[in-house]
Amino acid sequence: MFKKILIANRGEIAVRILRACRELGIQTVSVYSDVDRTSLHVRLADEAYLIGPAASRESYLRIDKLMDVAKKSGCDALHPGYGFLAENAALPRACADAGITFIGPSAEAMEAMGSKTAGKQLARRAEVPTVPGTSDPIENPEEAQALAQAMGYPVLLKAIAGGGGKGMRVVPNDAAFASAWRDAASEALNAFGDQRVFLEKYLVGPRHIEIQILADAHGRCVSLGERECSVQRRHQKVVEEAPSPVVTPELRRKMGDAAVRLGRAGGYVNAGTVEFLVDADLNYYFLEVNTRLQVEHPVTEQVTGLDLVKLQIAIAAGHRLPFAWETITPRGHAMEVRLYAEDPDNNFFPSPGKIISRHAPTGPGIRLDEGVYEGWTVPMDYDPLLSKLIAWGNSREETIARLRRALDEYTILGIRTNVGLFRRILAEPEFLRGEIHTKWLDEVLSRPRPPAEPSRPGTEEAALIAAALWHNAQSNAPASGNTQQQAAPSRWKMEGRRQQMDHMP
Amino acid sequence: MKFEIQLTGAGGKRKHVVEFERDVSAVSLDGRPVDADAIQIGPNVVSVMLGGQSFEFHISRSLDGTLKLRCGQHEFSADLTDPRAWRGRKHGAVEVEGRQEILAPMPGKVVRVLAAVGNAVEAGQGLLVVEAMKMQNEIRSPKSGKVERLLVKEGQNVNAGEVLAWVE
Numbered sequence: 066m067f068k069k070i071l072i073a074n075r076g077e078i079a080v081r082i083l084r085a086c087r088e089l090g091i092q093t094v095s096v097y098s099d100v101d102r103t104s105l106h107v108r109l110a111d112e113a114y115l116i117g118p119a120a121s122r123e124s125y126l127r128i129d130k131l132m133d134v135a136k137k138s139g140c141d142a143l144h145p146g147y148g149f150l151a152e153n154a155a156l157p158r159a160c161a162d163a164g165i166t167f168i169g170p171s172a173e174a175m176e177a178m179g180s181k182t183a184g185k186q187l188a189r190r191a192e193v194p195t196v197p198g199t200s201d202p203i204e205n206p207e208e209a210q211a212l213a214q215a216m217g218y219p220v221l222l223k224a225i226a227g228g229g230g231k232g233m234r235v236v237p238n239d240a241a242f243a244s245a246w247r248d249a250a251s252e253a254l255n256a257f258g259d260q261r262v263f264l265e266k267y268l269v270g271p272r273h274i275e276i277q278i279l280a281d282a283h284g285r286c287v288s289l290g291e292r293e294c295s296v297q298r299r300h301q302k303v304v305e306e307a308p309s310p311v312v313t314p315e316l317r318r319k320m321g322d323a324a325v326r327l328g329r330a331g332g333y334v335n336a337g338t339v340e341f342l343v344d345a346d347l348n349y350y351f352l353e354v355n356t357r358l359q360v361e362h363p364v365t366e367q368v369t370g371l372d373l374v375k376l377q378i379a380i381a382a383g384h385r386l387p388f389a390w391e392t393i394t395p396r397g398h399a400m401e402v403r404l405y406a407e408d409p410d411n412n413f414f415p416s417p418g419k420i421i422s423r424h425a426p427t428g429p430g431i432r433l434d435e436g437v438y439e440g441w442t443v444p445m446d447y448d449p450l451l452s453k454l455i456a457w458g459n460s461r462e463e464t465i466a467r468l469r470r471a472l473d474e475y476t477i478l479g480i481r482t483n484v485g486l487f488r489r490i491l492a493e494p495e496f497l498r499g500e501i502h503t504k505w506l507d508e509v510l511s512r513p514r515p516p517a518e519p520s521r522p523g524t525e526e527a528a529l530i531a532a533a534l535w536h537n538a539q540s541n542a543p544a545s546g547n548t549q550q551q552a553a554p555s556r557w558k559m560e561g562r563r564q565q566m567d568h569m570p
Numbered sequence: 571m572k573f574e575i576q577l578t579g580a581g582g583k584r585k586h587v588v589e590f591e592r593d594v595s596a597v598s599l600d601g602r603p604v605d606a607d608a609i610q611i612g613p614n615v616v617s618v619m620l621g622g623q624s625f626e627f628h629i630s631r632s633l634d635g636t637l638k639l640r641c642g643q644h645e646f647s648a649d650l651t652d653p654r655a656w657r658g659r660k661h662g663a664v665e666v667e668g669r670q671e672i673l674a675p676m677p678g679k680v681v682r683v684l685a686a687v688g689n690a691v692e693a694g695q696g697l698l699v700v701e702a703m704k705m706q707n708e709i710r711s712p713k714s715g716k717v718e719r720l721l722v723k724e725g726q727n728v729n730a731g732e733v734l735a736w737v738e
Contacts, residue, residue, distance in 0.1 A: 100677075107572040145729060414705050418676045419730055421630050422614035442730055445677050445702050473642050477632045478614055488643055517580050526599055527606075527618040527625040532637050532648035533573040533588040534608045535616050535629045557594075557610065564592050 066280035066382050067091050067142040067166065071135045074107065074146030075125060077436040077453060078174070078358070079106035082144050082203040096131065096139045098124035102443040105436045112138055119446040125149045128159045135165050142166040142381060144374075148442050148448065150178050151357040167382040170356050178331040178354040188351040191330040193323045196342065199264030206246045209264055213242060221267040222246060224253035224260075231256040235267050270502035271342040273297065274309050274349070276324035277365045278337050278374060281386045286328045288321030289369050291336075292361055295501045296490060298413070303506060304490060305361035306400040307368045310461060310499030311347065314394070320349055326437045327354065336362075336377050342503075354533070360403070360453070364435055367399035367457040398464045399457035402472075406449035408481040417445040421479035426471035430458050443480055451482065465491055489515070574651040578643065633675055670712050672735040674728040678702030683724055685735075689717045697735055700728065711737050 068094040072079050078094060083106060086093045096112035100119040107113045114134045117124035124130070126149060134142060145151040154172040161167070169175075178184050188195050197216040200416055202225050203209040206258070213236065214218045222245060224232025232253030234245040254260035272295040280286035293309035294302045308317070324339035331354075338359050340352040362373045380386070408416045423439040436453035443449060454475065456468040469491050472484055490496055493509060541560045572589045590597045597606040607619040611626070616626045628640045637648040682699040685691055696708040697717070711717075718738040722728060 091574060260665065310625055411705075415702075417702060422612070422628060424615075424628070437706065442677065458728045475642060476628045478628050478638075478640070485643070518643065520641070521623070523623050523627075524625060524641055524644060525577060525581065525584075525646070527620045527623075528579070528639050528641065528646045528648065529575050529577055529586050529588050529599065530590075530604075530606055530608050530620070531616040531618050531625070531627040531629065532575055532577070532639060532646075532650060533571070533590070534594060534610065536573065536637065536650050537571055537628075538610055539631070561593060 067378065069094060069111075069138065069142075070168070070378070071096070071131065071138070071143045071165075072110070072146065073125070073131050073143055073150055074151075075101055075104060075106055075436070075447065077450060078146040078148075078360075080109060080436045081434050082146060082374055083109050085372060089375060089378065090374075091378070094134065094140055096125070096134055098446070099261075100446055103441060104408075105438060105441070113446075114138070119444065121149065121447070123433050128153075128156055131156075132159055132163050132165075136163060140165060142168055142378070144168040144377070145357065147357050147360055152355070154179075157236055166381050167417050169486050170337065171331055174331050176354045178327070178333060178337070179356045180189070181353050184354050185351065187331055187382075190475045191323075192327045193327050193351045194349060196266055196268065199263045201554075202261035202263050204261070206243065209246065210239070210242050212264055214239060216264075216266050219267040219269065221265045222262050223265060224249065224262055226253065226257035226259040226261075231461065232262065243296055251372040260307075268342055268344045268350070270504065271344050272309070272311065272501065273302075273340065273352070273358075273503050274312065274320070274343045274356075275338050275340040276320050277362070277373075278324050278328045278333070278339060279373075279380070279386060279390075280328050280335065280337070281380050282334050282383055283385050285326045285386045285388075285391075287386060287390045287393065288324055289365050289371065289390075289393055290317060291320060292359075292364055293501075294361060295503050296496070296506050297503050298506050298510070300503075302361065302403070304400065304402050305364050306398065306464075307364040307460070308395045308398065309546070311343070313347075316349075323349070323351075327408070335380050336373055338521045360450075361401050363432060363453060363455045364399040364401050364457075366395055367432065367455060368394055368395035370396070383448040397457055397459050398461045399455060400461075400464050400468055401453050401455045402468065402487045403450060404444045404452045404454060404475075404487075405483050406451050406480045407483050409483050409486050413483065415445065415447060415449045416481040417443040418479060418480045419443075422476070423478070424474065424476040425452075426454070426474035428474075429469070429489060430456050430464070430467045431471045432457075453475070464496070576649040578648075579646040588608045647679060649711055668738075669718065670715075671733050672709060672711070672737060673733045674700060674730055674734055675707065675709070676700070676702045677730050678728060680709070680722045680724055680726045680728060680734070681706060683720060683722070684708075685711075685717045685720075687720055688718050691715065691717060691737060698722070699736075700734075709734060713737060 070086050071094045072082050083093050093110045095106050095113040096116045097107045098119050116130040150156045154175045157167040157172040219237050222234045232249050236242050236245045249262050250260040274291050274293050276291050277289040289314050291309050292305050292307045294305045296304040338355040341349040342352050343349045393511040406416050407413045419442045432455040437451050456464050458464040538556045576585050586600050597604050605621045609617050611617050614629050616627045624680050630638050641648040677705045679699045682695045691711045693714045696710050698709045700707050715737045718736040720735045722734050
């Protein structure tokens with residue numbers, strides 16, 4: 066096993082990896098930029114080194130600096146987390162050159178599976194279904210129509226030179242094909258000077274369902290089941306859950322087998338995720354491979370009872386996966402929401418700043434993976450993910466109830482967060498029925514917002530009393546620096562004493 | 571203690587008078603006594619018992635002096651008039667008297683300076699524009715007076731809480 070691991074990341078994922086290392090008795094080395102000196106991943110690490118200014122390009126993305134720190138501090142392995150350099154094949158290469166173990170797939174597997182086109186070719190070879198269509202343009206409309214009939218309507222016509230929706234037509238049925246072809250071709254010619262068009266099956270309201278795979282260096286590759294990530298805002302995942310409300314044991318086995326075939330074909334080692342689009346008839350089509358740990362990995366951990374980060378480390382250290390895991394099935398239900406420092410009333414603009422006060426939810430079935438604390442200033446330089454709130458329970462209903470309860474407990478002052486968005490999602494009848502697809506949330510957000518739940522009788526009166534009391538305590542506080550930082554209760558005592566003094570003759 | 575409070579919430583905007591004894595006993599609301607008990611739990615947390623109903627508020631003060639209160643998913647803002655404040659009777663918050671330090675509300679970059687040293691400015695007049703994550707925020711003068719010092723230049727990066735200017 067490794068003695069010391071360099072964590073080439075920041076924020077909640079760096080903290081997550083640190084914790085796994087600590088449980089395994091492995092020393093940790095963090096790196097930080099100028100603005101991250103006070104960040105949690107620096108505070109919790111055994112060692113931490115400054116690697117440059119705030120801009121990622123000059124700090125967290127500098128392979129040379131990471132290698133310097135790794136060598137200087139005597140690390141024998143490096144964990145990239147997600148984002149930053151996690152899917153950059155230059156990092157495992159640099160690690161290999163420096164004699165440091167990269168906790169993740171090989172550079173070759175990353176390149177063979179990571180890019181969309183290479184991944185698709187590999188999927189075809191491994192007989193994993195991809196979205197049916199032609200990658201080459203079709204010259205002849207009759208030939209194209211025959212193909213469309215073969216793959217089944219609706220189909221999508223796309224200009225080869227296309228972009229921005231120009232030269233794109235959805236064809237609902239055979240009768241509409243000829244005119245749609247003419248429109249798409251002439252629009253493509255006008256817009257791009259190139260009338261060539263290709264054909265793809267059009268998926269109506271597809272779900273995004275992904276399979277977590279684990280592969281060791283000894284040829285064993287297993288599936289840990291699926292995650293449903295269909296609730297997305299502009300292609301960004303917002304809510305993730307496991308298991309998916311629509312995946313049957315049979316479909317889970319089929320998709321798991323396909324993902325494992327793909328992993329084997331690419332010579333994949335370590336944790337990876339194979340993403341699929343799933344249509345209304347539960348046909349699944351390969352989308353892409355993420356050659357790293359996913360943000361949403363905790364939902365898989367909660368329903369399998371496994372610690373994926375520790376397993377990544379064990380696999381990198383050459384350990385074998387147990388045979389019994391080939392038939393792992395999810396138990397219970399888990400759901401994750403991503404809390405961001407962003408303002409839902411202002412088009413989800415990032416809202417960095419100082420966290421004045423914070424109360425984190427606890428209790429049964431609640432897990433909070435985060436990199437924030439009270440008094441910390443959320444820097445404006447990075448992704449504003451604050452916390453991942455994960456709930457699990459016996460059923461989807463219990464899990465949602467726990468998540469709602471935890472969101473009500475979660476209070477953060479000083480910055481705006483998207484907590485309200487989750488309250489809204491978790492109350493939508495379609496979401497509760499599991500009727501979701503990748504465009505669902507964008508549709509929901511374009512509808513008028515439902516009226517806010519009325520507050521309990523007495524809330525306004527109580528608010529008035531609270532405001533008066535707090536203001537009174539604040540204005541009696543000693544006029545030094547930031548009064549909000551001071552311990553409060555004593556001020557009441559002081560005020561009482563001061564006023565008693567006033568009454569003294 | 572007597573406070574005039576304008577409370578804004580989902581139910582609209584209303585003015586109320588809260589009065590309590592010095593030891594926070596005998597609370598009255600708009601002149602009628604209420605069965606209430608309030609206690610500060612932490613620096614920004616107040617617990618209120620109102621006729622046996624338990625409420626908890628997380629409170630912070632925004633830059634213009636308004637109090638922001640949060641109770642579960644409900645938010646209120648409160649403008650207080652403190653009878654003890656002899657001057658600047660608008661808010662009990664920041665005394666807009668004497669020299670004012672203008673602080674950066676968030677980390678960001680100064681994209682425009684709208685006033686020069688020596689300029690006379692009105693309360694609420696823009697002094698600088700600070701950009702954070704593609705959002706531009708105008709920093710306004712809290713009082714009428716004269717710009718005494720400008721401590722930042724256009725294009726400069728600033729941290730939250732950094733002094734940007736003095737208005738005398």
